Amino acid sequence: MYKIVFMRHGESTWNLDNRFTGWTDVDLTEKGVREARSAGTVLKEAGFSFDLAYTSVLKRAIRTLWLTLDEMDMMWLPIKNDWRLNERHYGALQGLDKAETAAKYGDAQVLVWRRSYDTPPPPLAADDPRNSFNDPRYANVAKESIPLTECLKDTVARVMPAWDEEIAPAIRAGKQILISAHGNSLRALIKMLDGISDEDIVGLNIPNGQPLVYELDAELKPIRHYYLGDQEAIAAAVAAVANQGKAR
Template sequence: MERLLVLVRHGQSEWNLKNLFTGWKDPDLTEQGVAEATDAGKKLKELNMEFDLAYTSALTRAQHTLKIILEQLGQEGLPTERDQALNERDYGDLTGMNKDEAREKFGEEQVHIWRRSFDVPPPGGESLKMTAERTLPYYKEHILPKVIEGNRVIVAAHGNSLRSLIMELEGLTPEQILARELGTGKPVVYRLDENGKVLSVQDLAD
């Protein structure tokens, strides 16, 4: 029995393009983001992948990415669960601010701490640790049991919500996961054993 879990970060969004902190705001994909999602679907199709279930966040850019991928696979009607537990981390007071302007206002070192520390949240927002505290329980309750049952599952979400899952799947330290870059629209393919442990990982960004 194949236990397949594919994680994919949404394609480039309008606010990615403008270099803005996005968080829970809801911009759609750019033309490049649509192309990235299309490419992700084509790569999965080349591997003859089909899915039984899909999960995504409550945000348009992740849902649109999933829709495009499923169109490429000819699986438009796939059962899909949407939940804000898979949303991007909330950037609080930084939301909507240009990242360069934030560095000018707060200082490069402070912005770097907010973006790249594990447990220091920006004002009014979430740290990666706090993001994991909502993402991982959802994964363990809703997604992992379905994979263990033998369902082939795809999750389209966000850089930091997916980092939370990858940290759990690969047993990474906070330092290791913070150094992990996830390209937009680049699927990561996991095959799991009957206990949910990773047997193999294939990054389709390579």
């Protein structure tokens, strides 16, 4: 049996402000820093150790990983940064308040933009200065692969090659792996691993900074999964994520 640990970054400044974030590179709040450190404590106390970590090229996931590893006294761990683990690109919604957007367009429309499998939010204009075409961190990415918006299906299409080409072979080679990523890049991975339908994926929400353990069989099919830590607090955090897109 193999084990892999997934973790969404700790609370970010735009999580706190309830803004659509996507590829915007915002940092952790103080609470997010505490969540990342506490994830390290929880992992250490549960006896986890790692050979390799993967994260995105966005600082909220990178810093979460650093703080978690610091807490585990494992800052020496090799880290692979892969843009394909980035958050789903939120298009022209990036920067907008989620509840205000729901008040303007309705809860149902915002649920479609946040959680539907194949309806992307409106795109950023190609000449919007917030596009990532000239950002040096994507210098090695083909321009046509750099999105202006993404639905979850688009995110699956970029996350799965990272899984198939990089992460799955490393698991098979016996590496213990920690992945620090984002709500929707993790939803994309989990959808594929667990074979969740396009309809049911709407109901999957991932809380900030909570280690999620997946046990996998020899074919890397999930046997079971569970969050480490305080289960009541985690259930409340999952419900809070679901409610972020509702008008107040």
